[in-house]
Every structure is written in structure tokens, then in C-alpha cells.
Amino acid sequence: MxxxxxxxxxxxxxxxxxxxxxxxxxxxxxxxxxxxxxxxxxxRSRAAYKLIELDERFAILKGARHVIDLGIAPGGWAQVVRKQAPKARIIGIDLLPVDPIDGVHIVQMDFMDDAAPDYLIDALGGPPDLVLSDMAANTTGHPPTDALRTMGLVEAATEFAVQVLRPGGAFVAKVFAGGADSALVAELKRNFAHVKHAKPPASRKGSTEWYVVAQGFKGRAEVPPTEA
Structure with missing residues (x-):
């Protein structure tokens, strides 16, 4: 002692x-x-408590019925969703193999693959009301490069969420260096009623990771038909 x-x-x-x-x-x-x-x-990982703490603050999982987990490995976030929203349909994707989780459809695929978005929606059976992204690029040892590569994933996840979410849905993503950049925040604010940054207590103090939480998806604007 x-x-x-x-x-x-x-x-x-x-x-x-x-x-x-x-x-x-x-x-x-x-x-x-x-x-x-x-x-x-x-x-499966301490990261589960990051989602638990974000949910305690923002009620992310309340009423969730269709959930997509981007970067699911090793599965801690999906376990939390399964526990907090047991009736939800959940699909996760990752480059890495992931051991099965009861009630979760897991696919080993690169999210950046052009076929991934359509596959996820087809497997889920329709649009999600929650998109989670704990994706981060493999580190190179050069922090500026790692931050840029991870931001590329965040931007891709944001574009995906805006394209597929149900109206009223939510999007949560890992970002770095104190939060998402101004252009990404502006994009989120255009599409969601509420956008916040948070660093849950389970995120190590020395880590530069933060999370962006966007709630109240406004829905995609309808494109007016062209005149004949």
C-alpha cells in the first residue's frame, strides 16, 4: 500500500x-x-467508458434504434450500445478483425472503400438514427501527420452521417488537437441543431483526443426538380 x-x-x-x-x-x-x-x-476496452460518460452528459443512446459504429474494434462501444439500447439494431465496421458480439453485425472492411456506405445501410436495413465514429488513423510518430490523417477520417464520417441519418438523428466522432476544425464545425452546425465538443473523464489527461457530439439532424434538403 x-x-x-x-x-x-x-x-x-x-x-x-x-x-x-x-x-x-x-x-x-x-x-x-x-x-x-x-x-x-x-x-473489451477502457474506451467503453468514454461512450458511457458521453451518454450520461448528452443522452446519445436514448431512443436509439438503428446504430452504425465506425471503427468498431475491439468492440467496447458496441457493447455499451447493446447494454444501454438492447432493442437497437447495430452494425459495426473496421479494418481489423473483431470477435463476435451478440446482437451486433460486424463487417471487416475499410470504411473508405467506395462500397462501404451502401453495404452498411443495406445490412442495417435502413437509415440509422445514430452514427458513432471512434476511428483514428494508425500513428506514424509525427503528430501533425497523424492529426491530418485522422481528420480525413472524421470528415469522411461526417459526410457519411449527413448522407444517411434519419431526421433528428445524432453523430459522435473522435477528433484531435482540441476539437474539430472550424470548417467541419460549420458543416455540422448547418446540418444539426446542437453541436458540442467534450472530453470525457475516461479520456486520458495527456491525450489530445476530444469528441464532437452533433444532435438533432435537420435532414437533407430536397433538391428542387429542374424545369423542362
Whole structure:
């Protein structure tokens, strides 16, 4: 036990072939209360609590019936949706393989594939009322490049959400560097009644990740017919 009577910390023993950076990461995981809680409560990752905390603040999952989870791996967000909205139809997509989740349709596919949007809507059986995106580009070690690549995914997810959401629907996406850029925020405000940024407590303090929460989708404007 620590001298102050707080929780004990697990020390990581050095191992041949393991770098100092790997040791620091492992120590952080072993001593992270959200990681321990996820193991205890059966969630696949600590990220589940980010969605739980966002839902507590914004009621994202209230009344959700058709949900698309972009970047589903390893499945923590889909588990939360399944628990909070047990009657919802859920489909998730990811480049990585994901172990099955009861009641969730999972497809291993690149979301940036031209065929992905139509596949998701067909598999869901109609337009979603909630699009979730926890997608992030694989890191290169160069923060500006990583931020740009992730913003490309956010922009693609936003375009998808605006094209497919039911009126009144919601969109939640991971962004970086303090939030979405001004052009993206303007696009969201044109299409949603409420747009907020949030950093849930489960997001590590040292992380630059934030989430943008857009609610009250206004619906796509009808294109007037051309005159003969």
C-alpha cells in the first residue's frame, strides 16, 4: 500500500527485449482504473467508458434504434450500445478483425472503400438514427501527420452521417488537437441543431483526443426538380 493509504500500484518488472517505452505503457495499463474496471465489468476496452460518460452528459443512446459504429474494434462501444439500447439494431465496421458480439453485425472492411456506405445501410436495413465514429488513423510518430490523417477520417464520417441519418438523428466522432476544425464545425452546425465538443473523464489527461457530439439532424434538403 502507498504511505497515504491510497491504492497500491503494480510495478512492471524489466524483461529482456522490452523497451523502456513498452514498460511505461504496460505500467500505465496495469495501474489504470478504467482498464481494471473494464476487465471487471466485461468490456473489451477502457474506451467503453468514454461512450458511457458521453451518454450520461448528452443522452446519445436514448431512443436509439438503428446504430452504425465506425471503427468498431475491439468492440467496447458496441457493447455499451447493446447494454444501454438492447432493442437497437447495430452494425459495426473496421479494418481489423473483431470477435463476435451478440446482437451486433460486424463487417471487416475499410470504411473508405467506395462500397462501404451502401453495404452498411443495406445490412442495417435502413437509415440509422445514430452514427458513432471512434476511428483514428494508425500513428506514424509525427503528430501533425497523424492529426491530418485522422481528420480525413472524421470528415469522411461526417459526410457519411449527413448522407444517411434519419431526421433528428445524432453523430459522435473522435477528433484531435482540441476539437474539430472550424470548417467541419460549420458543416455540422448547418446540418444539426446542437453541436458540442467534450472530453470525457475516461479520456486520458495527456491525450489530445476530444469528441464532437452533433444532435438533432435537420435532414437533407430536397433538391428542387429542374424545369423542362
Amino acid at each position: 502507498s504511505r497515504g493509504g491510497g491504492a497500491s500500484r503494480t510495478r512492471v518488472k524489466t524483461a529482456r527485449g522490452r523497451t523502456a517505452q513498452s514498460n511505461r505503457w504496460l505500467a500505465r495499463q496495469l495501474n489504470d482504473p478504467y482498464v481494471k474496471r473494464a476487465h471487471a465489468e466485461g468490456y
